Amino acid sequence: MYDVKKNLHEVLATLSDGVRLVAISKYHPAEYIMAAYEEGQRVFGESHEQEIREKHEALPKDIEWHFIGHLQTNKVKYIVPYISMIEAVDSLKLLREIEKQAAKHDRVVRVLLELHIAEEATKYGLTLEACRQLLADGEWRDMPHVKICGLMMMASNTDDEVRIINEFQTAEHFYDEVKSNYFASDPDFCERSWGMSDDYLLAQQHGSTMVRIGTRIFGPRVY
Ligand SMILES: *Cc1c(COP(=O)(O)O)cnc(C)c1O
DSSP, X not given: OOOHHHHHHHHHHTOOTTOXXXXXXXXXXXXXXXXXXXTXXXXXXXXXXXXXXXXXXXXXTTOEEEEOSOOOXXXXXXXXXXXXXXXXXXXXXXHHHHHHHHHHXXXXXXXXXXXXXXXXXXXXXXXXXXXXXXXXXXXXGGOTTEEEEEEEEOOOSSSOHHHHHHHHHHHHHHHHHHXXXXXXTOTTOOEEEOOOTTTHHHHXXXXXXXXXXXXHHHOSOXX
């Protein structure tokens, strides 16, 4: 097996104060997750509903699962009972469905709004303008079972560091805007989920509070 324990400790040693690790375990077997778990890691991220369900059922119950992928509204009901955070909310429609399902289970689901900042057309997420509109519209205020805890984004997949830094700065400034306009008195709105295996060191310099790292811990994914 890839040396998960060694890699995990190497990554943890490079994290700045105030930055938490979400270990992205998608496509990796349960034994890899257990190797990290045995070293104390409790937060794991997955991007497919069926895979996260199977892992949730098979693995220790004190694992905090984050859903990091694009979530279809018809899948919300399956993950709401146990999910710790839904990181990639990219529409009001999805937010409404989370509210509806969370109400049924009498729980509050923590979410992040996903921003689309990278230039790639394939990435999901809200444009800054769409995110402003969603917040200005205000319907989210009437969703007692949804707790918006911050923002999430993925930088462009490129070697161009200047571009990556620009994208993180855009996200950081936008976070400040949203925090002061809507969440100034809400201490729960505090998360900035950016940074992956190849760019988390840069992300940490630009306000990240949560890094989502897969490959650097678990090795290359076999699809
Ligand atoms: C797969 C994935 C990651 C992890 O990427 P690595 O390059 O393996 O660290 C992070 N965030 C999201 C949204 C992902 O889908």
